[in-house]
Amino acid sequence: MSLRPSSFAILGAGLMGRLLAVELARQGQQVDIFDAGSAAAEQAAATTAAAMLAPLAESAITEPGVVRMGQYALTRWPQLLAALDQPVFFQQAGTLIVWHRQDAAEAQRLTRQLQATQRILPTLPALQKLDRQALAQTEPALAQRFAQGLYLPGEGQLDNRQLLAALLLQMQRLAVRMHWHAARSPEDFAPGTAGQPDRVIDCRGLGAKPQWPALRGVRGEVARVHAPDVTLQRPTRLVHPRYPIYIAPKQDHLFVIGATEIESDELAPVSVRSTLELLSAAYAVHPGFAEGRILELAAQCRPTLADNLPAIRQPRKGLLQINGLYRHGFMIAPALLDVTLQLLHTGQSALAQDFDLALEMQPQPPDPLARPGAHVLA
CATH class of the missing domain: 3.30.9.10 (D-Amino Acid Oxidase, subunit A, domain 2)
Structure with a gap:
């Protein structure tokens, strides 16, 4: 299934927020992204990261599901980077x-x-x-x-700051509406009502602590x-x-x-x-x-989060929350991106099962914005 043109508000313009904004805008969606900081992402953990893509090395401190996300990302990152207009350093030399x-x-x-x-x-x-x-x-x-x-x-790495800059450029070229120094929370929106976005995706990391007490x-x-x-x-x-x-x-x-x-x-x-x-x-x-x-x-x-594992949840209709990337942000971000896209397209995700990913999804009525036809992933 594929999304009919609709509108999204993404909270947090770190790694996950930018990846989602670019992919959704590329699919023809109207996207607004809000961040408490500036376009430089100085408040994002992604700006400080080493951006290593090392699933086996990280298996010493994490679970097999996260390792599988890292394996998946090693094949997905080259595809994501190839779709950007600005080059990003990437290597896979082990x-x-x-x-x-x-x-x-x-x-x-x-x-x-x-x-x-x-x-x-x-x-x-x-x-x-x-x-x-x-x-x-x-x-x-x-x-x-x-x-x-x-x-x-086979393990790899990329340049985190080059990637954030390339995603920023891509958002600009895809007409994503960017709101800097504009902190927002899910309570600021009423998805699906007049004058409001159809969906809100919260990717704020620690900024979402009021909504995730265990964070x-x-x-x-x-x-x-x-x-x-x-x-x-x-x-x-x-x-x-x-x-x-x-x-x-x-x-x-x-x-x-x-x-x-x-x-x-x-x-x-x-x-x-x-x-x-x-x-x-x-x-x-x-x-x-x-x-x-x-x-x-x-x-x-x-x-x-308490178990050091990522989670995605939908506490109410129109709101999706992604958090808990811990020290594995760049290693697992493509996996979480594609799980999120599957959830948005169909309300389910086979990938989440492959990754043992925690999903907390409230039962939802059929989505009038979904239509049959296209592939799940962009």
Whole structure:
């Protein structure tokens, strides 16, 4: 089924809000998007993210359904990016995991976790154990510092800020009406009544806390560093019991380095202690970071539900709410996008079942805006 031309109000212009605005506008819908911040998305968790697409690596801290969403996204992201008018850096060169000798026991524990995930989800590419020679062939810059590692084929990453900018441009070209510094809540709308949108989609993350009492913030801190002497080719993770970091290389020797995960809604600047630990760990991976330049230290809080899993719900007719993306926003956003499109088109989603995704849908009467005919996905 396909949507007859109708009107949407999207609350929140972060990653999910922009993806939905572009896809719905491309389908011929009238879309208004409202955000408490500016077009720069400075208040969105997506602006601070490393945007790694690493379902097997993340399986160490999440459920199989989220891993399946990540697998799905690795095939969907190239399609979404190809439809944008502005290029976005995307690569799929795998993830590398390394550790120092003293942390071998922690690395063995992680390896067993990843192998257990692969037994549950055999469609994941098999991880590869690397000795020093294989590590030198995979990531030559690390061969002198590490004797072994793990390589997770097929995993990827993109440039989060390029993507947000490209989606903004696409919204402009598709005539999405954008309302900046205009915070709205679902209570500000009466969907389906005269002068109101037909549907409201709430993607505000932590801004929706009044509507999601269980929602909490999980603070993350990152450094953006320009390091011309560092030649890492793919996202690299350092196993460490205290501060396991990731290093995500972007274009032109720009690196996003992150580690910390703190149960807090606080948006204060990054602490000196966190900065020292973050950069010391990065230097332990590659000494070239010593001559790098710190472009930015940033902190943001990821919207997280009690079970650390995403959820979509429809508490009443005309209102759809999406939240709880936690630290997996870019990894699972295409899956949540397509689940949402299925719900809007048919009121059901086979994809949600594939992903074990929590749906809380109030029974609805038949939708007069739906009509038979076209494909579910754009």
